Amino acid sequence: MMRRHTILGALLVICFSLSKAQRIAHQYIIERRAESSISFGKDENAVNNYKVLGTIQLGNTELDLIEFPKNLQSSDEIRLLAQSPNILGFQINSTLTSRSCNPNDPLFATQWSMEKIGANEVWCFGNSGLSPEGDTIAIGVVDLGFNINEDDLFLNLFHNYGEIPDNMKDDDANGYVDDYTGYSARAGIGDDHPIMSHGTQVLSTIGARGDNKVKLTGVMQKVKLVPCSANTSFDMMDCYVYFMQLRKQYMRSNGKKGGFVVGTNISVGIPDAFPTEYSLLCGIYDSVGINGILNSCATINDPYDIAVAGDIPGLCPSPYLITVTNTNSQDRKVTAAGYNKVHVDMGAPGEDIPGINSSGNVEPVSGCSFSSPHVAATVGLLYQFCPKLTTLAKNQPDSAARLVRKLIETCSDKLVDLTGITATGSRLNVYKAFNCLMEYCGVTSPERIAELHYTLSQGKLQVDYHPTRIEAADVGIFNVTGQVVLKSIIPANPNGASNIILDISYLPQGLYIFTLNDSDGKKSIKFIKI
Template sequence: MKAFYFLLVLLVTLSSLNAQSLIVQWEEGKDLERKVVGEESRRLLVPSLHIEQIDFASEDALHLAVKELSPCTCVRALEIDRKVDFRTDPNDDFYGSEQGNLIRAGFDRAWDLTSGGKTSEGTDIVVAILDAGFDVEHPDLEENLWVNPEEIPGDFRDNDGNGYVDDIHGWNMIDDSNVYPLNTHGTQVIGLLGAKGNNNRGVSGTNWDIKMMVLSISTISNIVESYGYILAQRQLYNSTDGREGAFIVATNASFGVEGGTCEDFAVWGGLYEELGRAGVLTAAATANQNWDVDMFGDMPTDCPTDFLIGVANVGTDDRLYRSSGFGKENIDLGAPGEESYSTLTRGRYGPFGSTSAAAPYVTGAIALLYSTPCPSLLDRARNDPASAALLVRDAILSSTVPNTSLTFRTATGGSLDVAEAQRMLAESCNLGEAVDFAITAVRPNPAAEEALLETNAIVFSESGRIDLFDSMGRLVRQQSAIRVGGATVTLRLNVAGLASGWYSILVTERDRVARSVIVVR
């Protein structure tokens, strides 16, 4: 018999087949040198617990060893080694074959920490999607639709007194109804954003268990009314400390007016700032035109607000897609929208592309970051929701992957990387809260051309500016505060052309002011 096993091991080894392994935990005090028939090699995995891995040349040898060791009093436990199914990869049918854009945007790595849906305190995270219509009965979507807890379905009463009768998942602003038009575009958008993940069905969204508030729109008035609905829900949540309303953190805008400007639509455009003050960011798709929206205009992506993120479409070659708009000033980053795969109406699935597909990845990134374990972020969301929104925005824009096709065509020059944004957010969370906004270092000092101003700020909006005053107190230079990057805010200060001497620095951002000094040589 021994000769047979020796021959079997030799043949298997020569044929280069993979060894099979058994994990054994020996009883303490027993003879760990016990030889097992058919074993090839062994190694201690956890010495303190007497756990070993024993390798065999074949499955037959492995199973014989199991029979030999199972009744032995020398063994506390044993099990056959095997590859695990990584639960951060959803088991949805088309994830592996069709949803490569989720991987390219970093969601597979971010899911190692959280797959989204709830904050670390257990609060439902809600995103609001404005689009033409939706298949709210799609089996891969219906579980992730927001449900208004204050409404009783089908009683034909306005239970929560907000002016909408039976607004269970949101509202159809087009027809003033809770019945939604069946529309492919909207169904594709919400599928990318929040199709139920890891349910052995179809596709996975950016967040596996997100709650989606859906609002059908066709006209600007529909858009304005929808934002009013969203704002009321989040403000109610804020004012009642989460007892009522909805914790809406983002809206998705895969629509717009190509060639329009925020000046042309001041009411609509002004709502992004209002939403932001309540703690709601918006990810907006830019024009599906190969033009510079800074020059030609695009509504809403050219709105001058810190609470809106303009998104360009990146192709599968990781370059700006040929039909996507761009703009160094108004388009913040790119996202891999082209050749996405999503839900379709009537329970189907299919391809989806264009800038409309790019924006939901960013909306999903915003929502996913709120599920990152970070108590200080949730404290901000309660006490200063606008600051929390800007912190999340800053994490997303500070963590993009450099992309040469976007270098001079977007504000960040990069593409979405939600995993890196998550890492930066977690890192800033560990830094704790700064009591006062301050410049912590000026490097180099003295300086001749340029210096970096290191601060203790985590959040810093685009409205920030730097003022330089000479020794007589006269304003000699004013410039926009340009971020360099990092977990805390570092700003670039230009001192080229200034006369040698001592200058005072004043950094202003919203209602915060920080001061320092620099010597120019």
């Protein structure tokens, strides 16, 4: 058995996502030499009813789980343990809490792609759907139609609150009439989207509401989805211009109008087509991109080289367009999926993906149509974490879009099946892209100095910790005799600073030492419990 020094659940609160462990009253884990016995000296009669609930052999020492009588105060219990000559160390006993960041949606277990791309790892660091400056992140979606009333999507749909629904007026003067929940380019007016399953399933892959105990989750658990229904290439261009106008209006109004659209998805297209025939359409991507919008598109669901077979928009030569092919749960490229070592950028899961259809039922769907939404959602997900990226998006939006593309394509998983037939040879990995973003954001900069500052108030020790890199750290509190009274672990925080709050109300008065150990070494501060 390996020796563990981490407490089973200290009353540690980390402000960015830990649940409070539940201390078990009157129970302690003590360490003593194997040949010794528990002794409380003169206080033996006061605790003659203590119970040993379990013992673990640990080399020359033993760990006992003991329980004091319920009439004792915790301060008395701590004093007795601290004064016992045979006790080498002790800590409270607590229940364990899950540190999984998986959502509570009932069908999440069927969503294999989320773990495959590391989305569940990134969720541990935040699911607000907001940038660090409070901008509500939006993703535009072009498709034939959608069910915008689906219950697991409704809360994540974009609403243009500058518009009064169905009054046949352009209330917010953005050039579109009644665009309250997206825009119907098919109709050229309003948001009366045809109800279709394909677009609804795409929406659910990007942003079905997560952790709400309903159906499943999207890659982004919270986001604002901007649906735009299209039927022709002209409609498609109209949709992209609409997304661009929302973003431009948002920037001009300092967030009071429009929407912070950072990415788009299109899982429909034109087969057997080439950029020479659709130069105006392909040019739209550059126009949208220089306004800070990175676009993702699904390639064809045929086993062909798209440079030969044709694919619009997949062949459009824009630095603001990522063309995505389909991979399965075994990290193999799906046979019926397009490829090209120049024009198809990467792969993403798209086979047997649970999706919500227009009737509200969940069913497995397959195709590049469901690979691309994973990438589009990743664009939005990354904008949640880095203030430096938000600043770049507002001052140099084209550079922000290019940066996010680089992070997604460079920080990914190399696959043999994609090597030589895609530009990157890689499959999407959200967590790797996230870590690369953190490096860009400066969280890991070696020039930063780790700092510890503390305050004491109402039985709480609060420590402000500014690490030099993203990593977990060990913390502990020791009394003046060197006995451990608390041990725990601080998980990594992508925002750098951590606000650690420790409950020390149960400790007797006296001098204590708080220690924190990370890759920069051990740091300690002394404090007096009054």
